[in-house]
Amino acid sequence: MKGPGRFHAERVVLSNGLTAILAENRALPSVSMNLAVLSGAIADSEEFAGTAIMTSRLLDEGTTHRTSLQIADAIESVGGSIDCDGSHDRTTIHLGVLGKDIDLGLDLVSDIVRNPAFSPERIEHERERVLSEIRSAQDRPQVVAGWEFNELVYRGHPLHRPAHGYPDSIRRIRRANIEGFHADRFVPGNAVVSVVGDFEHDDMRRRLEGAFGPWPAGDAASVQTPTPARQRDIRRRFLPVSSEQAHVYFGHLGIRRRDPDFYALQVLDTILGAGAGLTARIPRALRDEQGLAYSTFASITGSAGVEPGKFIAYIGTAPDNVPKAVAGFVDEVERIIDEPVTAPELADAQAYLTGSFVFGFESNAQIARFLINAEVFGLGFDYVETYPRYIEAVTPDAVRRAAAAHLTTRAYSLVVAGPEGAVDIDTL
């Protein structure tokens, strides 16, 4: 590997059908690996929502061969780390070790992905922790407002709920649900592994075959997810909290990562709400010019995934400023729909996107994460070369067409969490 974005990745398929992507980087004595099972909370039923996240949390909490403490002690004793996390569309095990400890790391990851014990005692322990963490999260109005925003935007689609589920659904989860999710989803045909760092390609391939080859082949049945519908109405919700600031989410359904308009919309995001520093229109107007907020942004591509993401404009501001902020969002969204972006704005956004994206490929962990996304979204391992071309091909007209197709101020969801009585939500 010569530098950020110039790594050489190769894709191999192991004997049991597990896809592995390898990229050598000899600059540092470490190895980062991600093993992603391509199923997450979207696969949960409404009744047992939270099963996928609970499963991810239990992976390193004991296997048929090792206790939770034995796993922790083994990896921590070499200064390594194993983290398991779940999201709506996947479940990922992250491994970070010094190159010399890779065999131990592979052995542990192979064990926890294939042989988790899901002991009743550990299940109760994790259930209680998740419930306590949800209670704790209720103290952060920004988080609570974000959950409520999803409820409004994703009615009738699994993305309406938090990935970790609801307290009631979490209480209903039984060991059979967790074992079922694991048995159905944790199969080589539904997983991708990426490895980046200090190793030699052929040698690593042999080691991966040794560690994961014995994992019995299998494919996961596809999950039928309803296509979420764009709302046709205006949905407003006020959540009273005793906070200093009001937290405002404004927006609607967004796009999938594979949407052909993705790159035009990334340029749009950069101009509208997510450029360098305070260059984008919304932060410039609401923060730099009006002083309404420390934190404000807007984006539609940031949440694009296997399933459609959402267009979000967010601000944390004094309650008195909420009407002004919402009016600011509406003005800026309408402006980018109605008027073409200027040539200098477009050129700046393109220069920013094509120049700064290499900073996402500096560490082994960043590259390992990218390689999973490259596989899931079909980006190609030469994405570093192709990405600038996609961005440079975007025209003012393409931005305007994408804005008109994917943004609106006529049908939206609006959530405000703030001090009781501070905001009359129906006037916004």
Added chain:
Amino acid sequence: MPPPLTSPNVPYTRDVGRTVLDNGLTVLTRELRFSPTVTCMVWYGVGSRHEAAGETGCSHFLEHMLFKGTRRYAKGDIDRITMRNGGSNNAFTSHDFTAYYFNFASDRWETALDIEADRMVNTVFDPVEFAAEKKVVIEELKAGLDQPWGALMQELHATAFRTHPYRNPVIGWQADVEAATPDRIEAYYRRHYHPANATLVLVGDFRTAGALARVRERFGAIDSRAPAGDTVAAEPEQTAERRFRLAWRSDVPRLAVAYRAPGIGHPDSYALQVLAVVLAEGKASRLYQRLVERDRTVTFVTAEYGESRDATLFHVRAEGRGDASRDAIEAGIDEEIDRIAGGSIGHGALDRAQRQIEARFVFSMERAMDQALLFGQIETLDRLEYVDTYLERIRAVDAAELARAAGEYLSRANRTVGWLVDGAQETPD
């Protein structure tokens, strides 16, 4: 390629150049060939530690103003130039320092030098811009206080320190921020922003000789100034435990304990760093096993102790779970610390903690930016050589030293215990 980090004989900073210009500006350079990028950081040796009563928050407010324009760059230009060059920039302020950075591709990184040299001395303090930015800072301050841990930690520092400015929040007390004037912030800027109080750090794909010539072109003509006097109030010794309860809109009890602890380079600071890892880093750690696993009284527990210029705090934090009692949570922590002070940490747990610190060091070096952060911070707080002996000193900590440090620093009389409690259920202190 960096030297092997676990070899004690190769100083890690062997490849870091250190140059001091005639006007006192320290320049650290580290060439990294594997990345066609350059990180440029400027560190000023000024933070909330240097603020007098009534002017808290000045350092942080000033950091904001450094993006609002200079004689050469209009408001918005710095971000716009960063954007056009495909880079990123930001800044942060702490108790001990204020730092600014740019990341650029290696064929255009010198733009960062132009901006940094100019705003070191030519920042303008337009009253209209100042007033608008004050509103932004107040919103930032309120966002922090809306976070339960933000409110609790602010109170903890104010209680644990009586006189030392570490008692003040970096963002300042709201009344002080509201009373700030352009003149006062500008005077503060003139006092603290000058070459002899700054370290410029360059890490990435450049040639040192050429880079230094470019640095001299931009910074060489800036007038040298004598360092501002250091008038930080000494903190009296703590002789008895301090406690408080802070009312909050939540029924989740949150605990923060602050033990008074030494600053960077103190001989005991290494044992305390190992102790933080032994106590709460990873699932095999003592407090995790005791409070999360055995007692099941908390959802998480952390122990934090970092480099600091003056004597600082060693924090233990935990969030209560279910209906666990506060007494039970405190008792669990106290008993584990007492056991460590009694000599219960054997070779295995000590070695594990030392390896965790070593690996963290390696993993925290992967990006050019990470190295610039480390070198700049250490040079500002102490001397770069601290980095070279760091792992060696961590490795040299033995079980007896660990036990002694636990007994000496993590004692009842040396601590402040703060609880965030449900304001609807009980009356705070």
